[in-house]
Structures are given as structure tokens and as C-alpha cells.
Amino acid sequence: MTQVIDHARIRNRERDITGMLVWSGDAILQVLEGDIDAISALFARIEKDTRHRDVVLLAAVKADRGRFWRWPMGFARIGPEHGDLLVRSGGSDQLAPLQMNIEGALDLLEELAKAQPEDPDAGVGRPL
Ligand SMILES: Cc1cc2nc3c(=O)[nH]c(=O)nc-3n(C[C@H](O)[C@H](O)[C@H](O)COP(=O)(O)O)c2cc1C
DSSP: OHHHHHHHHHHHHHHTOEEEEEEOSSOEEEEEESOHHHHHHHHHHHHHOTTSOOOOOOOOOOOSSOSOTTOSSEEEEOOGGGHHHHHHTTSOSSOOGGGSOHHHHHHHHHHHHTTSOOOTTTTTTOOO
16 A cells, blocks of 8 residues: 555646545545546546455545645555544444545545645645
8 A cells, every 4th residue: 555655646746636545454535636637537547456446436526625735645544543533524433435424534534634744835736
């Protein structure tokens, strides 16, 4: 997963894409923000990536303002210590993306992103 994230950070900076990914070992929840064409192209590549399976698009929304513009791709490994946060985000104490509502999922991602190193140059120039 570290390789995926390192590569994503480099590529996303080039394409003005930002976001956050959390991984429990079993499940992944990721948000991507940026230009709609760039995101569509990236999602098509991610869908075909054989390093994971059962990719589901939970939501695609036009946002007035990005929530993740400071992170070229934040990353957090979900563990037992996140049980309370997962429950507060509207899910069970395990990461179960298909059972979360979108607001809960975004709140969880943002909460965990805040503990990540920020890149002051990420997302610069992107219309919000
Ligand atoms: C869970 C997961 C998340 C990924 N997220 C990104 C991402 O945010 N940005 C990215 O460029 N590639 C991401 N990738 C990698 C892409 O699937 C793909 O390998 C990459 O876009 C290849 O294109 P490139 O070599 O031109 O960068 C992700 C892969 C996986 C498995």
C-alpha cells in the first residue's frame, strides 16, 4: 500500500488531484478531488488495477469547495483504535464502506486526513 500511496502522491500532484485513502487491511475507502475529467480518467485506471478488487463508486458529486485540497493523497491505516471514530461516522466499528452514508464517509476521511502532513502547494490553481 505504501508504494501505491507514494506513486499516487507524485501523480496526483502533477494532475492537481487531491484526496485521502484509508485502509483496514480488508477494505479501502478513498476520496478523490479535482477536475472532473482528470478524476474520471484516474478512476477508470484505479478500477482496472489488479492490486485490488470489487471497486465500487459510492458517489460522484460536484463540490463547490474541496475538503481535501491540502493532501495530494493522505493515508491512514485503520486499526482497532479507530473503532469509536468509525461508529461516530455512522458505521460499525469495522471499516465497511458499502454500509456508510456519504457524509459519514467524508467526515471519517477528513478527520483522519487532519492528522496527515499537509502540502501547502497541493491543489493550488484548482478552481474550488
Ligand atoms: C487503492 C488504490 C488507489 C489508487 N489511487 C491512486 C491515486 O490517487 N492516484 C494515482 O495516480 N494512482 C492511484 N492508484 C494507481 C492506479 O490504479 C494506477 O496504477 C495508476 O494510475 C497508473 O497510472 P500511471 O502509471 O500513469 O500513474 C491507486 C491504486 C489503488 C489500488
